[in-house]
Amino acid sequence: MQIIDSVINVRVEEWLTPVFDATTQKEIKNLKNNNPEGLKESFYKDLEFGTGGMRGIMGAGTNRINKYTLGKSTQGLSNYLIEQFPNEQPKAVIAYDCRNNSDTLAQIVADVFSANGIKVYLFSSLRPTPELSFAVKELNCHCGIVLTASHNPPEYNGYKVYWKDGGQLVPPQDNEIITKINTLKYSDILFDANPNLIQKIDQEIDTVFIEQSVKNGSFVTSQQYKDNTTIVFTSLHGTSITAVPETLKKAGYNNVHIVKEQAEPDGNFPTVKSPNPEEPEALTMALELASKVNADIVIGTDPDCDRLGIAVRNNQGELQLLNGNQTMIVMTWFLLENYKNKKGFNGNEFIASTIVSSPMMQNLANAYDVEYKEVLTGFKWIAKLIKDFPEKHFIGGGEESFGYMVGDFVRDKDAVTSTLLACEIAAFTKANGSSFYNTLLELYTKYGFYKENLVSLVKKGMDGAAEIKQTMIDLRNNPPKFINEEKIVLIEDYQTSISKNIQNHTEVIIDTPKSNVLIFYTEEGTKIAARPSGTEPKIKFYISVQESLHKIEDFDTIQQKLDSKIEAIKKDLKLI
Numbered sequence: 026m027q028i029i030d031s032v033i034n035v036r037v038e039e040w041l042t043p044v045f046d047a048t049t050q051k052e053i054k055n056l057k058n059n060n061p062e063g064l065k066e067s068f069y070k071d072l073e074f075g076t077g078g079m080r081g082i083m084g085a086g087t088n089r090i091n092k093y094t095l096g097k098s099t100q101g102l103s104n105y106l107i108e109q110f111p112n113e114q115p116k117a118v119i120a121y122d123c124r125n126n127s128d129t130l131a132q133i134v135a136d137v138f139s140a141n142g143i144k145v146y147l148f149s150s151l152r153p154t155p156e157l158s159f160a161v162k163e164l165n166c167h168c169g170i171v172l173t174a175s176h177n178p179p180e181y182n183g184y185k186v187y188w189k190d191g192g193q194l195v196p197p198q199d200n201e202i203i204t205k206i207n208t209l210k211y212s213d214i215l216f217d218a219n220p221n222l223i224q225k226i227d228q229e230i231d232t233v234f235i236e237q238s239v240k241n242g243s244f245v246t247s248q249q250y251k252d253n254t255t256i257v258f259t260s261l262h263g264t265s266i267t268a269v270p271e272t273l274k275k276a277g278y279n280n281v282h283i284v285k286e287q288a289e290p291d292g293n294f295p296t297v298k299s300p301n302p303e304e305p306e307a308l309t310m311a312l313e314l315a316s317k318v319n320a321d322i323v324i325g326t327d328p329d330c331d332r333l334g335i336a337v338r339n340n341q342g343e344l345q346l347l348n349g350n351q352t353m354i355v356m357t358w359f360l361l362e363n364y365k366n367k368k369g370f371n372g373n374e375f376i377a378s379t380i381v382s383s384p385m386m387q388n389l390a391n392a393y394d395v396e397y398k399e400v401l402t403g404f405k406w407i408a409k410l411i412k413d414f415p416e417k418h419f420i421g422g423g424e425e426s427f428g429y430m431v432g433d434f435v436r437d438k439d440a441v442t443s444t445l446l447a448c449e450i451a452a453f454t455k456a457n458g459s460s461f462y463n464t465l466l467e468l469y470t471k472y473g474f475y476k477e478n479l480v481s482l483v484k485k486g487m488d489g490a491a492e493i494k495q496t497m498i499d500l501r502n503n504p505p506k507f508i509n510e511e512k513i514v515l516i517e518d519y520q521t522s523i524s525k526n527i528q529n530h531t532e533v534i535i536d537t538p539k540s541n542v543l544i545f546y547t548e549e550g551t552k553i554a555a556r557p558s559g560t561e562p563k564i565k566f567y568i569s570v571q572e573s574l575h576k577i578e579d580f581d582t583i584q585q586k587l588d589s590k591i592e593a594i595k596k597d598l599k600l601i
Contacts, residue, residue: 036068044212052085069487080174080183080560090182092133096214099134101206103141118146120157121172122264122329123290124182131172136218149227153264153330155439156234162191173329176301179293191436192408238272241432242445244363246452251277254452257320259284259311261300262291263328268441276445282318284311302334322451326440332427333440337461350383350477353423355465359450360421361393377407377422381554381567388472401540408436466577474574476587480566480600493557493564500543509597511547
């Protein structure tokens with residue numbers, strides 16, 4: 026602890042020098058005098074790039090989001106761009122979401138880029154993250170930045186970096202840029218903007234983005250079907266209000282009811298505990314409106330509009346929330362079915378998901394005879410597949426955390442196009458005497474009934490980080506032989522890149538980048554993954570169980586059986 030305290034003291038003293046502005050110094054002195062624990066949390070480490078970029082609590086300090094931590098990252102990125110593209114003027118595009126200070130922080134990032142001679146396109150107001158991904162390619166930029174903390178609480182903000190292909194930063198660029206950043210001092214940051222290099226953008230990109238969203242998310246759904254589909258939509262105080270309503274309108278959906286109380290962008294998210302569509306509570310107001318207007322489908326998006334939560338009518342006519350795996354399965358089936366009927370497969374198509382998502386995606390790919398690619402958690406890895414395999418055609422893919430990507434015109438999860446796709450499925454299935462929900466049950470009967478559950482344990486601060494680290498060490502060094510009396514037959518360790526077959530004592534190398542993830546498989550087909558979050562102070566456990574479903578009438582019975590198994594697994598792992 027003395028070593029940590031010594032490091033913290035050195036960092037604090039540095040931040041009290043004239044390199045840092047008076048406001049920052051005042052905040053640090055206040056922490057020093059009145060909140061020593063807060064001071065320690067603010068300085069005990071540097072913010073790191075995780076699966077979704079750099080994300081943290083706003084405030085002064087090395088472990089906080091502020092003009093200096095973002096400035097240093099942008100300076101390092103600027104140096105890297107100038108080095109990588111010596112014979113051209115690098116270009117960057119910047120977007121930001123509804124969060125407090127996002128506009129101010131975006132301007133600071135633009136200033137630093139321009140001070141380094143980099144041409145900057147800066148959105149004039151808040152925009153969805155997928156539009157930023159689109160704009161990188163549309164404007165032929167070398168990189169893109171979006172200021173967002175996704176669904177984190179109001180005190181957070183973040184910084185996501187995109188490369189030339191429109192996908193998030195991945196190896197080797199990420200480590201090369203981080204190395205650049207780590208060699209810098211805060212005094213190296215160039216904050217004095219060159220206004221001539223900063224160009225504001227808005228409708229010229231909006232128009233093309235929405236056109237492409239309609240093109241990629243629309244199928245052979247007649248206007249009559251669309252008019253017969255009632256939709257409730259909520260932006261949860263986020264950026265999607267700037268794109269989703271217009272996209273639905275241009276696609277021909279006129280029966281759309283927007284939750285007005287949540288339509289105003291607001292970084293304090295006043296009407297929800299958490300602006301996270303994974304949380305049922307976030308869609309409470311939308312479900313209430315849906316009951317009044319007898320909606321067929323309810324859709325809510327997170328603050329930066331890259332993820333969506335969906336509720337649809339079940340076979341009893343009640344509104345039923347779907348999880349990310351369920352939504353992903355139905356969307357992928359719909360894309361595959363339409364692709365087969367329209368073009369037919371020629372052998373180079375693929376779908377994709379992540380190692381902690383539903384194994385049902387593999388079954389779906391097998392049924393349509395398309396390739397299934399599985400990657401680490403985080404949509405940057407799915408986007409990287411498109412770049413790595415240009416000869417192959419990406420149809421669609423998603424992950425359990427409520428993200429989906431339709432085609433490759435956007436290289437990140439995209440709740441704008443996915444919202445339209447969900448409405449297309451609702452309209453099509455209703456017109457054909459079924460429903461979004463009943464289609465899911467039909468898929469269970471064909472490809473296996475998989476039921477997933479996520480347990481996220483929040484461990485805040487320095488002590489929490491140490492506890493998460495120790496949990497993974499314990500699981501790695503002393504792996505369970507049984508979970509809920511089911512024998513473990515396979516252990517995949519993505520940190521050592523070794524897949525160990527317990528039954529025949531063989532090992533296989535895992536051909537993916539290293540990541541702190543452990544996955545256990547049992548002889549009954551249960552899959553349990555453990556990983557620390559890359560962007561939040563959490564350790565996550567992903568549980569997947571499965572059973573055959575021979576007919577839809579047996580769904581409730583089999584679901585109860587699977588739910589009971591999940592609860593037993595949680596108890597056995599001491600997660601509840």
